[in-house]
Amino acid sequence: MLRYRSGLIDKVNPVLRNYKFTRSLSSVPNFTPAGKLKAVQLNKHALNAKYAVRGSIPTKAEELRAKLKSPAGKELPFKQIINANIGNPQQLDQKPLTFYRQVLSILQYPELIEKKELGKLFPKDVVERAKILVENTGSVGAYSHSQGVPYIRKSIAEFISKRDGYKAHADDIFLTTGASTAVSYLLSLLSNGKSTGFMIPIPQYPLYTATLAIQNAPVIPYYLNEQENWSVNPKELGKLCKENEKAGIDIRALVVITPGNPTGSVLKQEVIEEILEVAAEYGLVVIADEVYQENIFKGEFVSFKKTLRSLQERFPGKFDNVQLASLHSTSKGVSGECGQRGGYMEIIGFEEEVRQQILKLASISLCPVVTGQALVQLMVNPPQPGSESYELDQKERSAIHNSLKDKATELYKAFNEMEGVECQLPEGSMYCFPKISIPQKAIKIAQELGIEADEFYCHELLMSTGICAVPGSGFGQVPGTYHVRTTFLAPGNQWIYDWQKFHNKFMEKYRE
Amino acid sequence: MLRYRSGLIDKVNPVLRNYKFTRSLSSVPNFTPAGKLKAVQLNKHALNAKYAVRGSIPTKAEELRAKLKSPAGKELPFKQIINANIGNPQQLDQKPLTFYRQVLSILQYPELIEKKELGKLFPKDVVERAKILVENTGSVGAYSHSQGVPYIRKSIAEFISKRDGYKAHADDIFLTTGASTAVSYLLSLLSNGKSTGFMIPIPQYPLYTATLAIQNAPVIPYYLNEQENWSVNPKELGKLCKENEKAGIDIRALVVITPGNPTGSVLKQEVIEEILEVAAEYGLVVIADEVYQENIFKGEFVSFKKTLRSLQERFPGKFDNVQLASLHSTSKGVSGECGQRGGYMEIIGFEEEVRQQILKLASISLCPVVTGQALVQLMVNPPQPGSESYELDQKERSAIHNSLKDKATELYKAFNEMEGVECQLPEGSMYCFPKISIPQKAIKIAQELGIEADEFYCHELLMSTGICAVPGSGFGQVPGTYHVRTTFLAPGNQWIYDWQKFHNKFMEKYRE
Incomplete structure (x- = not known):
C-alpha cells in the first residue's frame, strides 16, 4: 500500500495532484502529426564532421x-x-597473442581456476597472471573506478618508468576505451569555441578534425614535410603560434602523431625537443598520439614524455609548464586487439583543477571496458624470460613484427616502381601514404563527378581490383597533391601486383 | 634510399624545403615559458556539467x-x-550468470574448442553458442562494423520482435558501449544550441543533464508525480511543448526512463500512449531509456516500441511521424555486467539522412567493444528449455531477481517506518528514492556550509555508517523537497538497520 501525504509538491505543481490515468486512446486522436526531423536541423557542427576511414570508398567496398x-x-x-x-x-x-587471450579467457570465467583440467589448458604463468588480475580487479562485469583499476594504472606507470627511465605515477594514468575516447575527452574539454585553436598535422588521422568539427573549434593545420619523410618543422609551429596570437586565436593544443598515421614516419628526439620548446614558449598542451609505438621498422621510438623529462632535467624551470597527454592503445602494435577497445592516456603537468575536469568527463561515461583495461595490463607486462609462455609469445611477436616489416618494404618498393608515384619509407605504424601524380584528364573527370581526384583514383582501384584504400583528401594534403593511404596488413602479395597492374592501366588510360 | 623530386609542395610551402634537423637544444633555450591552462579557460559548457552518481559523496566514500x-x-x-x-x-x-561467462571465456580463446578437455569444462550448448559467435563475429579483437556485428543485430531484432509482437529489423539496431554512448550520440546530434530543447524527467539519471550541459542545449524539465508513484503526466508534456514553442525553443526530444532511475516506477501502457500522442503532435524524438526492462517487481514492462506499433496499427497515419530511440544495456537486469559495456539502441521512424548522421558519429568511435556486443547477444538469447545450461541459468536468474525484489520490499518498508520519510513502492529498476523531511535546523546548517540539505544528510549518513547514497539534488527534485537515491544491491540487511538508527539520531539532533 502506498501512503499519500500532502507535501510541498502540491504547492509547486498543482496540475499533478488531480491527474488520474483514466483516459486511454480508444477513439481517433484529434491532432495533426508534425513533420519529421530533417538532417539540416541537426547539430550543424556534427554535420560538418568527416571521417574518411569509414567514408564513401569503404561504404562502396561493403x-x-x-x-x-x-x-x-x-x-x-x-x-x-x-x-x-x-x-x-x-x-x-x-592472430591474437596466445598469452593475452588465455588470461582474458580465465578473467571472463574465473571458475576455471578451480578446475582440475586447468593445468592441461593453460601454462602456469597464465594462471598466475589471471589470479593477480582477478584479485586486483574483481569481476570484469563491475564498473571500475572511472580512471581505471588502480592496480592496472600502477602497472602502466611501471611500464612507462621502465620505457623512459623517468618515474611515472598511477594517478596520472587514465584508462580509456581505445585511444579515441582520450582524444574526445581532451579536445572537448580544451576547446572553448571559435577563439580556441588546435594545431593538427596535415596529413592527420581524421578523428582529430572530426572531433574538432563537432566542437566547432578551429583546426590550425601544420604541414608535415613529405620530402623529409613527413617530419615536423618546429619553426613552422612557432610561426603559426605567433600568427594566430595576432589573429586572436588562443592555440590550446598541438597534436603530434608518432609513429605517424597516415605517414609511417617516426619523429626524432631533436625534433621532439624543438616541438616541446614551442609548447613551453606558447603554453600549449601537447597531445602525443603514440599508439603505434610498438610498430617500429627503422630507428627507434622516442616518447614525448621521456624527451620532456630530459629537457626538464637539463634546463630547470624552462619546461615545467608543458602539459602533456600521451596516448597508447591495445589496438595497434603486435597486439592488434582493436575490438577489445583498450587504451590509456598519461597526463602530466596539468593543473589539478583541470585534471579534475578530465576525471569528471570520464565519470560521466562511468568506466572504460574492464577486459580492455586488463588487456592493457597484459600489453605493458608481457611474459618475461624464464616463464612458461615466454618462448611462444616471443615467436608470435616476431612473426607479426617481421611480417609487417616485410610488407612495408614490399609496398614501399612497389609504389616507387609505379609511374608518377612517390612513397616515403615507412619507418613505423601500419601505413604507406604514397603521392600519386594523377593525370590532368583524370583530375578533370573527377571534377565533373564532383569528387576529389584521389577519391576517383581509389574508386577506380576498388572497382577494378577489390582493393579498398582511402583517398589522401580524407587525411589532408598540400593542395594540388594527391595521395592514398593503404595499410600493409592484407595477406599475401598478389594484391600489390594487382594494384601495380591497375595503376599502369589507369595512367595509360588518362595519359595526356 | 628515398627519392626526392620537385613537386607542388615546394611552391606552396617554401619554408619546408630548406629546413634541416641540424639544431639540438644544447644551450639554455631563449624563451619565457607561458603559464599553464586554468580550469576557467576550459570549455565552459563542459565545466557546467554535473554528475552526482560519482560526485562529492562517493568521492568522500573512497x-x-x-x-x-x-x-x-x-x-x-x-x-x-x-x-x-x-x-x-x-x-x-x-555473481555473473554462468552461461554468459562460459561463452565469453571461449570467445576470448577459441582454441579451447579444439581441446579434448572441453567437454569436462563447458556444457554442450555453451560450446555451440561460442562456435556460432566465433563464426559470425570473427575475432573479438577485430573492429566490427560501426553499427555492430550484423549477426548480433539480427539476434537483437528477433528478440525485440518476440518481446513486442511487432517485427524489428537488424538495420535499425546500433550496438553501443553501454547505453551511455547511445545517449551521447543522440543528444549531441539532435541538439543545435540554445534554441533546441530537451524534455527531461525530474528526477532523472544525471547523464542526461550532464550531456546536455556539454551540448549547451536547454533542459526542459518535466516533473514526475511522486504521489502517483512517480508517473509521467502527459498533459504537462503538451503544455510544456506549447509554452516552449511560443518562447522560440524547438523541443527536439523527450527522454523517458522506464523502469525509472532513480524512481523505480514502471510506466503503464495508457501513459505511454499519451506520451506518444504528444510526441506525434509536436514531432518530438522519443528517447526511451529502457535499460531496466528486466528489473520488474510489480506489474509488467511495456516497451515504447510495442506501444507505438500498436498505435500505428490502430490509428493509421496518426503516429507514423514518431521517431523513437529505445535503449537497452547488459549492465542492469539479472545480467548486471556493467564493466563489460554492452548495449544497443533501436532507432525507428528517423529520416534516412538522420540515420546516416548517427552512423557517422558511431564510425568516428570505430566500434563498440566486441565482447560487449557478444554479451548483448547472450542477454537477448538466454539458454532455452531442454538445453544443458537451462536449469542452472534459471536458478541463477531467479536467485538474483528474488534477492532484488526482497531487498526492494525491505527497503521500502524500512523507509516508510522512518520518521518524516516517504518512499514509493519500487516497481522496477534498482533504486529507492525516498523523500526525507529534513528538519529546518539541519537545512540551516547545510545553507551555512553552502551545500544542499540532502547532501548534508548523505554526508552525515556516510560519516556515521559508511553507507554511500546520493543526494536527490543530483537527480533533480521539486524545489524545497529532499530525497536520497539508494540502490537495493548491497548485501544483507544490517546496513538498512544502521540507516534507520542513524536517521532516528539525525532527526533527534535537529528536531525543532
Missing part, C-alpha cells in the same frame, strides 16, 4: 562484398575485397 | 575506504563502506 556473395558477384572483375582502408589486423590474418 | 585500510581507520564508527550510490551489482555480491 556493397561490393555483399554483391560478391550474390549471383551478380560473378560479373565483378575480382573475387574478394581487400580491406587496406583500416588498421584492423585481426579482421585480416593476424 | 577517501574513507582508503582510511579504513590505514591505522587511522580504527577511529571511524564503521568497518566498511556500503556502496549504495551506483547500480553496480558485481561490485557487491551479485
Whole structure:
C-alpha cells in the first residue's frame, strides 16, 4: 500500500495532484502529426564532421562484398575485397597473442581456476597472471573506478618508468576505451569555441578534425614535410603560434602523431625537443598520439614524455609548464586487439583543477571496458624470460613484427616502381601514404563527378581490383597533391601486383 | 634510399624545403615559458556539467575506504563502506550468470574448442553458442562494423520482435558501449544550441543533464508525480511543448526512463500512449531509456516500441511521424555486467539522412567493444528449455531477481517506518528514492556550509555508517523537497538497520 501525504509538491505543481490515468486512446486522436526531423536541423557542427576511414570508398567496398556473395558477384572483375582502408589486423590474418587471450579467457570465467583440467589448458604463468588480475580487479562485469583499476594504472606507470627511465605515477594514468575516447575527452574539454585553436598535422588521422568539427573549434593545420619523410618543422609551429596570437586565436593544443598515421614516419628526439620548446614558449598542451609505438621498422621510438623529462632535467624551470597527454592503445602494435577497445592516456603537468575536469568527463561515461583495461595490463607486462609462455609469445611477436616489416618494404618498393608515384619509407605504424601524380584528364573527370581526384583514383582501384584504400583528401594534403593511404596488413602479395597492374592501366588510360 | 623530386609542395610551402634537423637544444633555450591552462579557460559548457552518481559523496566514500585500510581507520564508527550510490551489482555480491561467462571465456580463446578437455569444462550448448559467435563475429579483437556485428543485430531484432509482437529489423539496431554512448550520440546530434530543447524527467539519471550541459542545449524539465508513484503526466508534456514553442525553443526530444532511475516506477501502457500522442503532435524524438526492462517487481514492462506499433496499427497515419530511440544495456537486469559495456539502441521512424548522421558519429568511435556486443547477444538469447545450461541459468536468474525484489520490499518498508520519510513502492529498476523531511535546523546548517540539505544528510549518513547514497539534488527534485537515491544491491540487511538508527539520531539532533 502506498501512503499519500500532502507535501510541498502540491504547492509547486498543482496540475499533478488531480491527474488520474483514466483516459486511454480508444477513439481517433484529434491532432495533426508534425513533420519529421530533417538532417539540416541537426547539430550543424556534427554535420560538418568527416571521417574518411569509414567514408564513401569503404561504404562502396561493403556493397561490393555483399554483391560478391550474390549471383551478380560473378560479373565483378575480382573475387574478394581487400580491406587496406583500416588498421584492423585481426579482421585480416593476424592472430591474437596466445598469452593475452588465455588470461582474458580465465578473467571472463574465473571458475576455471578451480578446475582440475586447468593445468592441461593453460601454462602456469597464465594462471598466475589471471589470479593477480582477478584479485586486483574483481569481476570484469563491475564498473571500475572511472580512471581505471588502480592496480592496472600502477602497472602502466611501471611500464612507462621502465620505457623512459623517468618515474611515472598511477594517478596520472587514465584508462580509456581505445585511444579515441582520450582524444574526445581532451579536445572537448580544451576547446572553448571559435577563439580556441588546435594545431593538427596535415596529413592527420581524421578523428582529430572530426572531433574538432563537432566542437566547432578551429583546426590550425601544420604541414608535415613529405620530402623529409613527413617530419615536423618546429619553426613552422612557432610561426603559426605567433600568427594566430595576432589573429586572436588562443592555440590550446598541438597534436603530434608518432609513429605517424597516415605517414609511417617516426619523429626524432631533436625534433621532439624543438616541438616541446614551442609548447613551453606558447603554453600549449601537447597531445602525443603514440599508439603505434610498438610498430617500429627503422630507428627507434622516442616518447614525448621521456624527451620532456630530459629537457626538464637539463634546463630547470624552462619546461615545467608543458602539459602533456600521451596516448597508447591495445589496438595497434603486435597486439592488434582493436575490438577489445583498450587504451590509456598519461597526463602530466596539468593543473589539478583541470585534471579534475578530465576525471569528471570520464565519470560521466562511468568506466572504460574492464577486459580492455586488463588487456592493457597484459600489453605493458608481457611474459618475461624464464616463464612458461615466454618462448611462444616471443615467436608470435616476431612473426607479426617481421611480417609487417616485410610488407612495408614490399609496398614501399612497389609504389616507387609505379609511374608518377612517390612513397616515403615507412619507418613505423601500419601505413604507406604514397603521392600519386594523377593525370590532368583524370583530375578533370573527377571534377565533373564532383569528387576529389584521389577519391576517383581509389574508386577506380576498388572497382577494378577489390582493393579498398582511402583517398589522401580524407587525411589532408598540400593542395594540388594527391595521395592514398593503404595499410600493409592484407595477406599475401598478389594484391600489390594487382594494384601495380591497375595503376599502369589507369595512367595509360588518362595519359595526356 | 628515398627519392626526392620537385613537386607542388615546394611552391606552396617554401619554408619546408630548406629546413634541416641540424639544431639540438644544447644551450639554455631563449624563451619565457607561458603559464599553464586554468580550469576557467576550459570549455565552459563542459565545466557546467554535473554528475552526482560519482560526485562529492562517493568521492568522500573512497577517501574513507582508503582510511579504513590505514591505522587511522580504527577511529571511524564503521568497518566498511556500503556502496549504495551506483547500480553496480558485481561490485557487491551479485555473481555473473554462468552461461554468459562460459561463452565469453571461449570467445576470448577459441582454441579451447579444439581441446579434448572441453567437454569436462563447458556444457554442450555453451560450446555451440561460442562456435556460432566465433563464426559470425570473427575475432573479438577485430573492429566490427560501426553499427555492430550484423549477426548480433539480427539476434537483437528477433528478440525485440518476440518481446513486442511487432517485427524489428537488424538495420535499425546500433550496438553501443553501454547505453551511455547511445545517449551521447543522440543528444549531441539532435541538439543545435540554445534554441533546441530537451524534455527531461525530474528526477532523472544525471547523464542526461550532464550531456546536455556539454551540448549547451536547454533542459526542459518535466516533473514526475511522486504521489502517483512517480508517473509521467502527459498533459504537462503538451503544455510544456506549447509554452516552449511560443518562447522560440524547438523541443527536439523527450527522454523517458522506464523502469525509472532513480524512481523505480514502471510506466503503464495508457501513459505511454499519451506520451506518444504528444510526441506525434509536436514531432518530438522519443528517447526511451529502457535499460531496466528486466528489473520488474510489480506489474509488467511495456516497451515504447510495442506501444507505438500498436498505435500505428490502430490509428493509421496518426503516429507514423514518431521517431523513437529505445535503449537497452547488459549492465542492469539479472545480467548486471556493467564493466563489460554492452548495449544497443533501436532507432525507428528517423529520416534516412538522420540515420546516416548517427552512423557517422558511431564510425568516428570505430566500434563498440566486441565482447560487449557478444554479451548483448547472450542477454537477448538466454539458454532455452531442454538445453544443458537451462536449469542452472534459471536458478541463477531467479536467485538474483528474488534477492532484488526482497531487498526492494525491505527497503521500502524500512523507509516508510522512518520518521518524516516517504518512499514509493519500487516497481522496477534498482533504486529507492525516498523523500526525507529534513528538519529546518539541519537545512540551516547545510545553507551555512553552502551545500544542499540532502547532501548534508548523505554526508552525515556516510560519516556515521559508511553507507554511500546520493543526494536527490543530483537527480533533480521539486524545489524545497529532499530525497536520497539508494540502490537495493548491497548485501544483507544490517546496513538498512544502521540507516534507520542513524536517521532516528539525525532527526533527534535537529528536531525543532
